[in-house]
Structure formats: C-alpha cells, structure tokens
Amino acid sequence: MAESLNRILYVDDEPDIRAIVELSLRHVGGFDVQMAESGARALEILDGWTPQLILLDAMMPGMDGPATLAAIRQRPSLAGVPIAFMTAKVQPSEVQRFKEIGAVGVIAKPFDPMSLPNTVRELWGGAGPT
Template sequence: MTRNCAALQKILYVEDEEDIRAVAELALESVGGFTLRSCGSGQQALQEAPDFAPDLILLDVMMPGMDGPSTFEALMGIPDLADTPVIFMTAKVQSDEVAYYKKLGAIDVIPKPFDPMSLADQIRSIWARMED
C-alpha cells in the first residue's frame, strides 16, 4: 500500500469515552490540523464512514456493543473502505494483543493513555512508514 504522507487529511475517530474523544479531537484538529469525524460507537462509525471517506481510521478497542475488532471487520466489509488503513488505540498493548490487532489488518497500535501533544506526529510517523 503506497500512500503519499501529505495525503493524510481526513481521520475517522471511533471512541466511546466522551472525555477521551474530546482530548483527541483537540489534539488532532487544533494541534495536528487534520479534518476529523468523531464517532461514539462502532454503529455510528458504520453509518458515517462511507460518506466521510476517511484516509485513516483510529479505532478504540474496548467499546460497548460493537467492540473495536468487530467494528474493524464491519468497516472493512464496506467496499469503499476496504483499503483504508486502521490504527487501534487501546490500553491493551501486551505483545500478544498487539499481534492480534495486526493480524486483523491494523497498520499499528497506539497505546492509551496517549500524549495529546504528540498524537498527531505519532500518526504521521505511522502513516509515513506505510510508504516503506
């Protein structure tokens, strides 16, 4: 998958915790300069993602109802989103857990809690690695 680093503009962010979502929105929009669409659930992400057409999906793992892996599989089942890179954000970052997320198809995992001041740069760095 070859992408131009400059092409990363639109991020779909799926997080059920409102306070975490607010911090990430500030970090990604105000600090990072990205266009962000935030969703509070996997179901909302499935409704909004096709029209938003994100360049990247940031996905919480532990959510009520549809968890992150279930949401990931459902999003990848939408033809226009099937090649959209996904990064999981989670506190569950044991090596076997990270290996599982990558086996699902995630390009990387960002540990929570994340640093709001460096989140955008962290995402840009992961994005740039996809070109290698």
C-alpha cells in the same frame, strides 16, 4: 507528489478521550477529524465520508473495535483505508492479534496529546497513502 494525511475518523465510547483526541488532532495537528462514539455510528459516518485513516478504540460496548474493523472491511470502497487501534491493550500478544486482524498499528493509551498528531502521521506514513 504523495498525498498528505488530512481526513481521520476516531471511534471511542469515552467522551473525555474523544474530546482530547479531537483537540489534539484538529487543533494541534490540523486534521479534518470526524468523531464517532460507537462502531455503529462510525459505519453511519462512513456512508457519506471517506477518511484516509481510521483510529479505533478496542474496548467499546456493543460493537467493539475488532468487530468495527471487520464491518468496515466488508465495504469494498474502504478496503484500502488503514485502520489502527488506540487502546490500553498493548501487551505484545494483544498488539500481534490486532495486526493479525488487519490493523496497521497500535497507539497506546494513555497518549501525549501534543505528540499524537506526529505519532498518527508516522503510523500513516508506514501504512502508505490510500
């Protein structure tokens, strides 16, 4: 039987967006969600917890989403974890760039909190379980 998605790490510097995503994924979707306010904090969380999917904001101060993705990919134990961006940068050229650096997809901001869990499940299903 295929493993179902449960553990998600969400990384975003905006507290309001983190709160909405947490409510959506945890309470509507029933996921085990860890939240990080920066790429550096995400790396700390990943030292002791392995998610099945990582969602990154593209634009963050300090370590942005692409830099965070690159740092995660340097860890062999996380090489197979699908990573997607949640961002307002959704022009075709931007989406293509995210995919070229290893993202499995892009979820556009703003998003519908009630449908976000299904969007995440569909994205993860396309990436395949790790």
